[in-house]
Amino acid sequence: MLTLRARIIFTFIGVVTISVVIAFIIYSLAFSGPTMRHYQEEGLESSAAIVDLYAATNPEDEEAFLNGVAQIMQAHLRLYDADGSFREYGDPDTQTNLSLNKEEIASILGGQQLVKTLEGYSCDCEQVTGIRLDIHDQPYALIVIPIPQREYYTVPMILGIVLAVGSGLLLFASRYLVRPVLQLTAAARQMSKGNLQVRLPDTRRRDEIGVMSRTFNGMAEQLERLDVMRQQFVSNVSHELQSPLTAMKGFASMLRSASLDKQDTDRALRIIHEESDRLSRLSDNLLMLATLDAGRCPIDPDPIQLDEQLRRAVLMLEPLWDSKRLIMDVQLPSITIEGNSALLEQVWINLLGNAIKYTAEDGTISVTCDLDPKHIAISITDNGIGIPPDALDRIFERFYKVDDSRNRSIEGNGLGLAIVRHIVLLHNGSLKVESTPGVGSTFTVVLERTYS
Numbered sequence: 492m493l494t495l496r497a498r499i500i501f502t503f504i505g506v507v508t509i510s511v512v513i514a515f516i517i518y519s520l521a522f523s524g525p526t527m528r529h530y531q532e533e534g535l536e537s538s539a540a541i542v543d544l545y546a547a548t549n550p551e552d553e554e555a556f557l558n559g560v561a562q563i564m565q566a567h568l569r570l571y572d573a574d575g576s577f578r579e580y581g582d583p584d585t586q587t588n589l590s591l592n593k594e595e596i597a598s599i600l601g602g603q604q605l606v607k608t609l610e611g612y613s614c615d616c617e618q619v620t621g622i623r624l625d626i627h628d629q630p631y632a633l634i635v636i637p638i639p640q641r642e643y644y645t646v647p648m649i650l651g652i653v654l655a656v657g658s659g660l661l662l663f664a665s666r667y668l669v670r671p672v673l674q675l676t677a678a679a680r681q682m683s684k685g686n687l688q689v690r691l692p693d694t695r696r697r698d699e700i701g702v703m704s705r706t707f708n709g710m711a712e713q714l715e716r717l718d719v720m721r722q723q724f725v726s727n728v729s730h731e732l733q734s735p736l737t738a739m740k741g742f743a744s745m746l747r748s749a750s751l752d753k754q755d756t757d758r759a760l761r762i763i764h765e766e767s768d769r770l771s772r773l774s775d776n777l778l779m780l781a782t783l784d785a786g787r788c789p790i791d792p793d794p795i796q797l798d799e800q801l802r803r804a805v806l807m808l809e810p811l812w813d814s815k816r817l818i819m820d821v822q823l824p825s826i827t828i829e830g831n832s833a834l835l836e837q838v839w840i841n842l843l844g845n846a847i848k849y850t851a852e853d854g855t856i857s858v859t860c861d862l863d864p865k866h867i868a869i870s871i872t873d874n875g876i877g878i879p880p881d882a883l884d885r886i887f888e889r890f891y892k893v894d895d896s897r898n899r900s901i902e903g904n905g906l907g908l909a910i911v912r913h914i915v916l917l918h919n920g921s922l923k924v925e926s927t928p929g930v931g932s933t934f935t936v937v938l939e940r941t942y943s
C-alpha cells in the first residue's frame with residue numbers, strides 16, 4: 492500500500508511529466524510549422540547574401556572570405572566541387588553527418604537552391620541550405636550548415652531541473668503535510684485504548700488540516716465530557732440506591748431483635764415500606780429516562796383534552812396536597828392539543844408533585860394557561876420554598892437536587908425535572924422556570940397545539 496507521502500510525490504512527478512509532454516506536443520503542433528518555414532526562408536536568404544557579397548567584393552582569398560563568413564554567421568560551410576569532393580570552413584569541431592548525393596550537387600551547380608533537414612539535430616527547424624557560388628568562374632555548391640543553438644536544450648533542461656528540485660523539495664515538504672495525519676492516527680489509537688484526554692497540538696492553520704485537528708479536539712472534549720457524565724451517572728445511581736438499602740437493612744435487623752415493642756415495630760415496617768417505595772420510584776424513573784434516551788418513545792400524536800388531563804393529574808395527587816391542606820386553583824378553558832398522552836401526563840404529575848413537595852402546609856398551587864393560535868403555555872405556580880438563582884440552570888440535570896437544609900426531609904431522586912425536560916423537548920416544546928426563594932416558583936411548559 493502506498494503511503495500518503497509517496498502518493499503526494501508520485502502525483503507531483505506525474506503531473507509535471509504529463510504537463511511537460513503536453514506542452515511539447517502543443518508547442519510542436521502550434522509553432523514548429525511556422526518556425527520551420529521561417530528558418531527555411533532565413534537560410535535561403537543568408538546563403539544568397541553570401542553569394543551576393545562574394546560577387547560584390549570578389550575577394551582574392553576565398554578561404555579567408557568563407558572562414559570569416561562562417562564565423563559571422565555562426566555556421567559551418569562546405570564547398571563542393573562538381574566531382575563531389577568538398578572543403579569545410581568555420582569551427583572544425585562541429586560534427587555534421589551531412590551527406591549530399593551527386594544529383595543534389597548537380598542540381599545546385601545547375602542553379603537550383605537546396606533546402607535539407609539535417610538528421611540528428613535536436614530541432615528540425617535547423618535547415619541546411621545549398622546555393623551555387625562561382626569562384627574564379629568555377630561553379631561550386633556552397634552548403635550553409637547552421638551550428639545547433641544551445642537554446643533548443645534550455646527548455647527541457649529547465650523542466651528537468653524543476654522536476655528534480657521539485658521532487659527533492661516535495662520529499663521534505665510532504666513530511667509536514669503528512670505529519671498531522673500521522674498525529675491524528677496516533678491520537679485516535681490512544682483514544683481507542685481509553686485515553687480520552689489525548690489532544691492534537693493547537694494549530695492556527697485555517698486549511699482542511701487545521702479544521703480536521705480542531706474537529707478532532709472538539710470530538711475528544713465531547714467524549715471526555717460524556718465519559719465524566721457517565722461516571723457521575725453511575726455514582727449517582729449507586730448513591731441513590733445505597734441510602735434506601737442501608738435504611739432497609741438497618742430496620743430489618745432491628746425487627747429481628749425480640750425486644751422491640753409494637754410502636755417500634757410499626758415504625759420500622761413503615762420505614763422499610765417507604766424506602767422500598769423510593770427504590771421503586773427510582774427504578775421507574777431510570778427506566779423512563781433510558782427509554783427516552785434510546786428514542787424508543789415515539790410521540791405517535793393523539794388529540795388530548797389537555798384541561799381534563801391536568802385535572803385528572805391534580806385529582807390523582809389529592810392525597811398529597813390534601814394532607815398538607817394546600818389550595819389547588821385550576822383555571823383552565825377547554826384545550827385540545829396533539830401529543831403523547833402518557834408522556835404528557837408524566838410531565839404534569841412531576842411538576843405538580845414538585846409543587847406539592849416544595850410548598851409548605853396551607854400554601855396555594857395554581858394551574859393556568861395562556862393560548863395563542865399555535866401554542867399553549869401551561870403554568871404551574873406555587874408559593875413554596877423557591878429555588879436559589881444559582882441552582883435555576885441546573886435543576887433540569889439528572890440527579891441534581893438543590894442542597895438546601897430546608898428540603899432535606901423532602902423525598903426526591905433528582906430525576907423528575909430531567910424527565911419533564913426530555914418529554915417537552917420530544918414534543919418540540921420549551922420549558923421555563925421563574926423562582927424566588929421564600930416566595931415561590933412558576934414552571935411554564937409551552938407546547939405546539941398541533942404536533943409537527
Ligand code: ADP
Pocket residue numbers: 841845846849873875876877878886887891892893894898902903904905906907908909932
Ligand atoms: P426531585 O425528585 O428531587 O424533586 P426534580 O428533578 O424534580 O427532583 O427537581 C430537582 C430539584 O429542583 C429538586 O431537588 C428541588 O430542589 C428543585 N425543585 C423542583 N421543583 C421545585 C419547586 N416547585 N419548588 C422548589 N424547588 C423545586
